[in-house]
Amino acid sequence: MNGRPTLAVVGATGGVGAVMLQILSQHADVWGEIRLLASPRAAGRKLAVRGEETEVVALSESALAGVDVALFLVPDAVSAQWAPIAVSQGAVVVDASAAFRMDPDVPLVVPELNPHAARLRPRGIVASPGCATMPMIVAVGSLHAEFGVRELVVSSYQAVSAAGQDGISALRRQMSAVAGTELGTSPGDVRRAVGDITGPFGGPLALNVVPWAGSLMADGWSSEEMAIREETRKVLDLPDLKIAVTCVHVPVITVHSLAVHARFEGPVTVDRAHEILATSPGVVLFDNPAAGDFPTPADVVGTDPTWVGRVRRSLDDERALELFVCGDNLRKGAALNCAQIAEAVAGEFAGA
Amino acid sequence: MNGRPTLAVVGATGGVGAVMLQILSQHADVWGEIRLLASPRAAGRKLAVRGEETEVVALSESALAGVDVALFLVPDAVSAQWAPIAVSQGAVVVDASAAFRMDPDVPLVVPELNPHAARLRPRGIVASPGCATMPMIVAVGSLHAEFGVRELVVSSYQAVSAAGQDGISALRRQMSAVAGTELGTSPGDVRRAVGDITGPFGGPLALNVVPWAGSLMADGWSSEEMAIREETRKVLDLPDLKIAVTCVHVPVITVHSLAVHARFEGPVTVDRAHEILATSPGVVLFDNPAAGDFPTPADVVGTDPTWVGRVRRSLDDERALELFVCGDNLRKGAALNCAQIAEAVAGEFAGA
Structure with a gap:
């Protein structure tokens, strides 16, 4: 191949797409052409990338022609339909959705942990883990490399922007509805105040937390709890890892937090854990409670x-x-991890 | 003793005191005289209890004379000073503070779990567990009676009213400061918006969660995490129970929630756990995710x-x-549990 590879951003007009365009502008020398694709409804809009106004084109088979790497930042159903089409047009797909994460022929990649996995992609697709899995797995994975993780108990504090603009809008409108009132002191008053501003979380989130994320699976588990379990096992290549997860939404716009109890093969020390975390790529150790330093x-x-x-x-x-971890669900939890995978794939082209 | 015992409510004008007066009005036939005591600053105010306006009297040795049971709903230092004085005046003290919880000569009582413990009180004082311990221990304690608990991993979602009016006021003012803005999307914007409305939580709570509660203990633990561990061991009479706790404050006014991983001696089933929880005193089982039923x-x-x-x-x-538990930190977490203990003590007087 001559020159730099061509990138398509499918879903450029969404919330993760907006973050992706920022990231691509910061890593401006990786890609040749950058093509912005979206639904026909959004086609014709112009978005800035690398300082240039770029017109958004409707997603189609022909729009994918000549693309080397296609970033899919779209809902599961759109990825399920269009990622194979992109592959048939010659692209390597990096998919942010859940559509292919548990497909045994699709690697699930966190470049800091299992970069090698991205090279083996029988379907031409590489998947990125879910945003709730990400902060926990980056932290635990770095410790696992030395300590060998055996069991995880995880509780999440999940932000609303993972549910897109609907989630953000619902929380903001609910917060307005309860503002300046004496609500939060008797049963049902928050529910009455938010009225029909129900949002996608299974309950009101203003002045509240809701122990639910996703859809109902077998035996009372939520789909998000099962996803964190399965994705963690797959990325760490530990198919028998013991892991129990409880997912809870909290009234935070962006950044998922998780409280993690991690049991390893043998004795561990905080000092050595600090050394590992302080030197692991993609990790910031922020742990000095005496100075008020803990991540929020x-x-x-x-x-x-x-x-x-x-x-x-x-x-x-x-x-x-015990650990408390925080990560931006729109950046490393979605756009940034996909950009990192895509850049690794671009490196293969450069080496070819 | 002739007639019904005399009760003193020490700290009647505080937030927990207000809930206590409601509860006493609902259980109107237990007590003879009810004396309302508070700091000299609050003396002279009139509060309704059992439908009668009752004048608040300044806490003093003479104000405690003739009291059979004294409910202490005051800060640790006030309890530490005045509870022994009340005992010396002949009262049994039921203390909501942390001052005596870990004293080996003071029983720590949850009437649904260890009512017998309240009868052995060498110092004349009975303590009530902290509000963050309570929901977890009521749920786990009911399961422990049949299953035998061996290990707990607990993550909390703690409300601000446990920090009194300062906590509530800080959260409300912070929420006003971020209302209607696009905050919560870039680093530090929430901190800038709340400015000097810092509150007592170690960080802003509007659109945020803060993994801290209490003061710094050895090895990075917070005092609240240590308290939940020690109180749980004491109430369950399991001095070697394995328990790891991470405490996190969330923007909720009242009700502490906890995600609990509980390991028992042998195999357990959800069906049997449901049966136990559905029939345990003081527990409401609310567990049908298909219908959207989970506690918030x-x-x-x-x-x-x-x-x-x-x-x-x-x-x-x-x-x-795995469980998710919720409990009102002002009711069962403080006033109600103390009222239940006090009524059990009143029953001893009736039987004497």
Whole structure:
């Protein structure tokens, strides 16, 4: 191949797409042509990428012709339909959706942890883990490389922007509905105040938390809880890892947080865990409670790394650590991880 | 003793005191005289209890004379100073504060779990567990009676009213400061918006969560995490119980929630756990995700029981259950549990 590869961004007009265009502008020398694709409804809009106004084109077979790498930042059903078409047109697809994550012929890749996996892609597709899995797996994966993880117990504090503009809008409107009131003190008052501003979370989120994410699976599990379990096992290549997850939505716009209890093969120390985390790519260790240093969504939003704090060794198990991790669900949790995978694939072209 | 015992409510003018007066009015036939005590600053105010306007009297040795049972709903330091004085005046003290919880000569009582413990009180004081411990221990304790608990991993979602009016006011003012803005999308914007409305939580709580509660203890643990561990061991009389806790504040006014991973001695089933929880005193089982039934603070606030939902058996450990529990930190988490203990003590007087 001559010159730099051609990139298509499918779903350029969505929330993750907007973050992707920022990231592509910061890594301006990787790609030749960058083609912005979206639904016919959004075609014709102009978006800035690498400082140039670029017209959005409707997704079609011909629009994918000549593309080397296609980033899919669209709902599951759109990826399921269009990713194979992109592959048939000669592209390598990097997919942010859940459509292919558990397909045994599609690698699930976090470049800091299993970059080699992206090279083996029988279907021509590489998948990126879900945004709730990401902060936990980046932190735990870095410790796993030395300590060998055996069991995880995970509780999430999930932000609303993972549900797109509908989620953000619902939370903002609910917060307006409860603003300046004495709500939150008697049963049902928050529900009455938010009225029909129900949102996609299974309950109101203003002045509330909701222990649910996704759809109902067998035995009372939510789809998000099962996804975190399965994706973690696949990325770490530990098909028998013990893992129990409870997913909870909280009134935060962006950044998923997770409290993690991680048990390893043998004894661990906080000092060594700190050393590992402080030197792991993509991780910021922010762990000095005496100075008020622990990660919170307000500090982490808009940043690339996974932030880790509150590292403690379990008082009753010298093999276990407690962690609190935060990661931006739109950046590393979606756009950034896909961009990293795509750049690794672009490197293959350069080497060819 | 002739007639019904005399009760003193020490700290009647606080937030927990207000809930206590409601509860006393609902259980109007237990007590003879009800004396309302508070700091000199609050003396002279009139509060309604059992439908009667009652004047608040300044806490003093003489104000405690003739009291049979004294409910202490005051900060730790006030309890530490005044509870022994009340005992010296002949009262049994039921203390909501942390001052005596871990004193080996003070029983720590949840009437649904260890009512017998309240009768052995060498110092004349009975303590009530902290509000963050309560929902978890009521749920786990009911399961422990049959299954035998061996290990707990707990993550909290804690409300601000446990920090009193300062906490509530800080959250409301922070929410006003971020209302109607596009905040929550770039680093530091929430911190800038809330400015000096810092509140007592170690970070802003509007559109945020903060993984901290209390003061810094050894090895990075927070005092609230240690308290949940020690109180749970004491109430369940399991001094070697394995328990790891991560405490997180969330933007909720009232009701603490906890995600609990509980491992028992042998295999458990969700069906049997449901039967136990559905018939345990003080517990509401609310667990039908297909119908959208799981507890959230908005539904639980203002109610007496501990609500339990999201009951699942761990997929990799037939001995472990996942639970999500919610409880009103001002009611069962403070005032109600103390009232229940006080009524049990009143029953001793009746039987004497």
